[in-house]
Amino acid sequence: MNSIDVTGLTCDYGHGHGIFDLTFSVNAGEVFGFLGPNASGKTTTIRHLMGFARPASGSCQIEGRDCFTSASVIQQTLGYLPGDIALFPEMSGKAFVSFLARYRGMKNRGRVKELTDRFELDLKQPIRRMSKGDRQKLALVCAFMHDPSIVILDEPTASLDLLMQHAFIDLILEEKKKGKTILMSSHRFSEVEKTCDRIGILKKGHLATVSSLEDLRKTERRVYLVTLDNEEAAQALCRENITVLEREGRIVKIAVYRDLRSLLSILTNYPVSTLDNVGQTLEEVFLHYYGGENK
Numbered sequence: 001m002n003s004i005d006v007t008g009l010t011c012d013y014g015h016g017h018g019i020f021d022l023t024f025s026v027n028a029g030e031v032f033g034f035l036g037p038n039a040s041g042k043t044t045t046i047r048h049l050m051g052f053a054r055p056a057s058g059s060c061q062i063e064g065r066d067c068f069t070s071a072s073v074i075q076q077t078l079g080y081l082p083g084d085i086a087l088f089p090e091m092s093g094k095a096f097v098s099f100l101a102r103y104r105g106m107k108n109r110g111r112v113k114e115l116t117d118r119f120e121l122d123l124k125q126p127i128r129r130m131s132k133g134d135r136q137k138l139a140l141v142c143a144f145m146h147d148p149s150i151v152i153l154d155e156p157t158a159s160l161d162l163l164m165q166h167a168f169i170d171l172i173l174e175e176k177k178k179g180k181t182i183l184m185s186s187h188r189f190s191e192v193e194k195t196c197d198r199i200g201i202l203k204k205g206h207l208a209t210v211s212s213l214e215d216l217r218k219t220e221r222r223v224y225l226v227t228l229d230n231e232e233a234a235q236a237l238c239r240e241n242i243t244v245l246e247r248e249g250r251i252v253k254i255a256v257y258r259d260l261r262s263l264l265s266i267l268t269n270y271p272v273s274t275l276d277n278v279g280q281t282l283e284e285v286f287l288h289y290y291g292g293e294n295k
């Protein structure tokens with residue numbers, strides 16, 4: 001059984017906003033990255049997974065339970081980090097953690113100490129006095145303290161500094177080794193690259209792709225570096241009907257889809273000194289799906 005199943009999930013806010021006919025699943029023991037530009041529908045999807053909203057059509061299930069009709073059961077056991085962390089401001093971190101531990105019926109609270117040490121968080125301070133980063137650390141402690149088998153994280157490192165981002169990556173890799181299932185939305189390519197097995201990319205509420213990182217790297221798109229004899233030729237090449245990613249002096253970086261022949265036939269008219277196939281960074285692949293690439 002998959003841990004998370006999303007089938008035809010739709011929430012139409014009108015004017016093209018929302019999520020449309022999303023279908024994907026997350027296997028047990030998998031870390032699944034959920035990516036997309038701002039307003040592409042990541043939080044809307046996660047809110048449906050948490051059972052906060054009833055789907056307009058389609059459904060989502062966690063371990064076979066419908067996320068909306070079984071929301072309270074799911075919420076009690078799941079680990080969840082919301083995108084907007086609105087915690088009780090007058091409570092101390094400690095009081096909030098105790099409140100949550102009681103709600104979840106937790107007996108063993110050893111994990112709280114381990115997590116606060118890991119993220120260097122002082123739980124004694126009132127939440128209203130915590131920095132944004134501290135509130136995010138508190139939310140992380142709350143998401144993992146009951147050792148859940150499934151964790152859903154909405155931009156878990158948005159407010160963390162570099163050191164703490166590393167602490168987060170270490171935590172995810174340890175949880176992954178323990179067989180936990182994690183779905184996390186993120187804008188940080190490096191963290192996704194280090195932790196995720198598969199990713200789904202959302203664009204304007206539609207799933208642009210669901211793919212393993214391995215397969216993403218081997219996309220049909222190849223990138224070539226063409227070095228010309230002079231800069232004028234490089235400038236002229238950029239005006240051809242090709243996808244130029246960038247030009248630096250005599251060197252032009254070009255994306256090619258499927259067939260190299262049309263590029264080769266154009267290049268026969270140019271003084272080419274070298275042609276190299278270069279590996280793409282994962283960031284370049286993502287940006288291609290995000291739609292930030294110019295012709």
Ligand SMILES: Nc1ncnc2c1ncn2[C@@H]1O[C@H](COP(=O)(O)OP(=O)(O)OP(=O)(O)O)[C@@H](O)[C@H]1O
Nearest residue numbers: 013017018036037038039040041042043044045083
């Ligand atoms: N309650 C709502 N009513 C109307 N429109 C909404 C509502 N919630 C979200 N939207 C719209 O739905 C779209 C998707 O929003 P969502 O918050 O899911 O995006 P996101 O991918 O999480 O964005 P970000 O990366 O900026 O956090 C946006 O255009 C947003 O304005």
